[in-house]
Amino acid sequence: MIPRYARPAMTAIWSPETRFRIWFEIEAHACDAQADLGVIPRENAEAVWRAKDVEFDVARIDEIEAVTKHDVIAFLTHLAEHVGADQARFVHQGMTSSDVLDTTLNVQLVRAADILLDDLDRVLEALKRRAYEHKDTVRIGRSHGIHAEPTTMGLTFARFYAEMNRNRARLEQARWEVATGAISGAVGTFANIDPAVEEHVCAKLGLRPEPISTQVIPRDRHAMFFATLGVIASSIENVAIEIRHMQRTEVLEAEEFFSPGQKGSSAMPHKRNPVLTENLTGLARLVRMAVIPAMENVALWHERDISHSSVERGIAPDATITLDFALNRLAGVIDKLVVYPENMLANMNKFKGLVMSQRVLLALTQAGVSREDAYRLVQRNAMKVWEQGADFREELLADPEVTAALSPAEIKEKFDLGYHTKHVDTIFRRVFEQGQK
Numbered sequence: 001m002i003p004r005y006a007r008p009a010m011t012a013i014w015s016p017e018t019r020f021r022i023w024f025e026i027e028a029h030a031c032d033a034q035a036d037l038g039v040i041p042r043e044n045a046e047a048v049w050r051a052k053d054v055e056f057d058v059a060r061i062d063e064i065e066a067v068t069k070h071d072v073i074a075f076l077t078h079l080a081e082h083v084g085a086d087q088a089r090f091v092h093q094g095m096t097s098s099d100v101l102d103t104t105l106n107v108q109l110v111r112a113a114d115i116l117l118d119d120l121d122r123v124l125e126a127l128k129r130r131a132y133e134h135k136d137t138v139r140i141g142r143s144h145g146i147h148a149e150p151t152t153m154g155l156t157f158a159r160f161y162a163e164m165n166r167n168r169a170r171l172e173q174a175r176w177e178v179a180t181g182a183i184s185g186a187v188g189t190f191a192n193i194d195p196a197v198e199e200h201v202c203a204k205l206g207l208r209p210e211p212i213s214t215q216v217i218p219r220d221r222h223a224m225f226f227a228t229l230g231v232i233a234s235s236i237e238n239v240a241i242e243i244r245h246m247q248r249t250e251v252l253e254a255e256e257f258f259s260p261g262q263k264g265s266s267a268m269p270h271k272r273n274p275v276l277t278e279n280l281t282g283l284a285r286l287v288r289m290a291v292i293p294a295m296e297n298v299a300l301w302h303e304r305d306i307s308h309s310s311v312e313r314g315i316a317p318d319a320t321i322t323l324d325f326a327l328n329r330l331a332g333v334i335d336k337l338v339v340y341p342e343n344m345l346a347n348m349n350k351f352k353g354l355v356m357s358q359r360v361l362l363a364l365t366q367a368g369v370s371r372e373d374a375y376r377l378v379q380r381n382a383m384k385v386w387e388q389g390a391d392f393r394e395e396l397l398a399d400p401e402v403t404a405a406l407s408p409a410e411i412k413e414k415f416d417l418g419y420h421t422k423h424v425d426t427i428f429r430r431v432f433e434q435g436q437k
Contacts, residue, residue, distance in 0.1 A: 005283060010324040013111050014317035020056040022104045023075055026201055027091050028052065030183060033200035034193075040090035047087035054082050072097040094193030096186045098304060102217040103181035105312060107205055109225060112320040113175035119327035120168045120232075124161060126334040128432060131157035135424060138417055139253060139344035140355060145245075147355050150348060150420040153254075153339060158431045160239050167232045174228040178221045181205060182213035187303040215304035219297040222312070226294035229319050233287035236326050240277035240284070243333065247274040253344045257336035276333050283326040290315035353392035354385045359414040360396060360406075367405040377401055 012018060031045035056078060065074035072092075080088035092100075135154030140147050183198035184190050190198075195209070202209045210217050246254040256276050258264075264271030293315055297308035348355060357378050364374035381399055384390040396402045396411050403411070 005325045006321045007324055007328065010112060010115050010321050011317075013108050013115075014321070016058045016061075017056065018108070019104060020058070020061065020075060022107050022205075023072070023100050024051070024054075024056070024079065025205065026100050026103055026183075027076075027079070027095075029201045029204045030093070030095065030197050031091060033197040034090065034093055036200070037194055037196060039194070040093060044087055044090045047083050048079075048091060051079065051082045070097075072100055094185050094197075095183060096215060098213075098216045099183045099185070101309075102213075103183065103201070103205065103207065105222075105316065106178050106180060106207060106217065109178045109222075109316065109320070110175055110206065112316075112324075113171060113178075113225075115324055116229075116232075116320065116327065117168065117171055117175070119324055119331070120164060120171065122331040123164050123327055123334065124168065126331050127157050127161040127164060130334060130337065130339075131155075131161055131428070131432075134339060134341075135428060136421065137339065137341045137344065138348065138421065139341075140348040147348070147351060149355050149358065150417055152421055152424055153341075153344065155424060155427060156242065157334075158428060160235075160242075162431050163235050163238065167228075167235055170228045170231060174225045178225045179207050180210040180217060180221065181207040182210040182217050184210070184213045184215070187215045188213040214302075216300065216308075219294075219300065219308055223294045223298050226290045226315065226319060229323050230288045230291040233284040233323060233326065236330050237281050237284035239330060239334070240280040243277045243337065244274045244281070247272075247277075251343075251347060252340060253347060254337055254339045256333055257338055276329060280326055280330055280333070283322050283329075286322050287319050287326070290319040351385050351392070352390070353415055354382055356392065356415050357382050359419065360402075360411070363410065363414055364402070364405050369405050 028045070028048045028051075031040060031048045034040045035042045035045040056075075060081075061071075061074050061078045064077050065071050068074050068077070076088075076092055079091060083091070131154045133154070134157060135152060137153040138150055139153050139156070141149050141151035181198065181202040182188065183193060183201050184195070185193045198209045212218075243254060243256065245251060247256065255272060256274050258272050263269075264273045264275075293311045297311055300308060361371075361374050361378045364377060365371050369377070377399065378396075381390075381392060381395040381402070384395050385392045393411065393415055396406075397408055
């Protein structure tokens with residue numbers, strides 16, 4: 001991923017230096033386990049560990065790989081240059097390249113998931129704070145982009161909180177799913193290496209032994225992991241789209257913080273564009289790009305092929321680095337989002353009480369009017385608001401068929417905003433106190 005959309009901690013997970021360090025730890029822990037079993041001399045295992053402070057030379061490994069055309073062999077050759085050929089002769093005993101590559105990938109994905117979980121916590125904290133801040137800030141709810149009925153800005157934030165909270169639970173499950181390692185040798189039969197070695201290495205790396213590997217760790221685990229990242233990205237876009245709508249000039253119910261010195265357009269000095277949330281919409285697309293290739297990686301030939309390898313070298317760093325950046329950007333946008341309650345009320349009242357149509361419809365049916373007739377009466381008066389700019393309540397009060405069923409006081413009561421917010425506290429308790437399932 002390009003540096004513009006990358007943060008250092010996540011990027012470091014995917015650096016060659018980190019990858020080779022994990023490779024070393026796998027090989028060294030495997031040597032320890034082999035020595036415990038009496039398969040190799042203890043002094044050879046200790047000799048490998050003496051290289052633990054070595055800064056592996058990435059350029060030298062690349063130089064060797066240019067000849068061997070094999071990355072793991074290139075690393076093992078370089079390791080032997082530090083350990084000594086005789087002392088290193090038992091390194092990789094009974095192992096195959098996938099033991100190193102797959103176990104390393106899962107270590108990296110687990111570390112990436114831990115960062116992403118922290119990122120989600122930051123997003124959740126911001127959403128919760130803004131939800132309580134605007135719990136009673138009334139705004140119009142929209143369906144199909146059209147005014148529907150009143151809601152509150154707090155409920156909007158709470159809705160996104162609940163969604164992100166579900167995403168956090170999904171990511172925890174995906175992290176668990178991918179936290180396995182395999183040190184099972186060629187075609188996964190442990191013919192040349194004891195399963196105890198796998199158990200030892202996995203324990204040291206914070207993984208679980210893969211119950212059954214076929215020289216590679218099953219890729220359904222990774223498919224679930226990247227699918228989860230895709231869902232999280234879609235939720236980011238869900239929030240971003242709402243903010244972008246609210247920032248439209250004709251709406252202006254909220255907008256991204258516009259910092260001192262910031263410029264919105266090279267041509268038009270007046271512009272304040274939703275650039276951060278537009279960027280988030282684009283970044284979400286990048287993360288979702290990883291999902292289908294991860295799904296396609298599940299189907300491999302027999303016990304192993306490498307059709308998945310080139311895919312994962314790209315999608316693993318790109319998806320995690322991009323999502324890490326996007327979650328942190330989203331947290332900042334929510335934290336600093338400028339909300340305009342007065343504009344929310346003005347927008348809601350633009351069509352003069354029209355959004356109370358369902359209350360009137362229900363009141364008429366409860367007063368004995370058939371649903372078909374009630375709908376006809378309400379819609380007849382509502383269309384005058386749409387087409388002539390009339391006042392909905394005044395039209396109802398002037399309609400003899402409506403007033404035959406409802407008194408003026410009953411009609412006026414149906415325009416109380418508080419009716420629509422009376423269960424906000426209940427919803428908040430469900431979201432923030434009772435937890436998500």
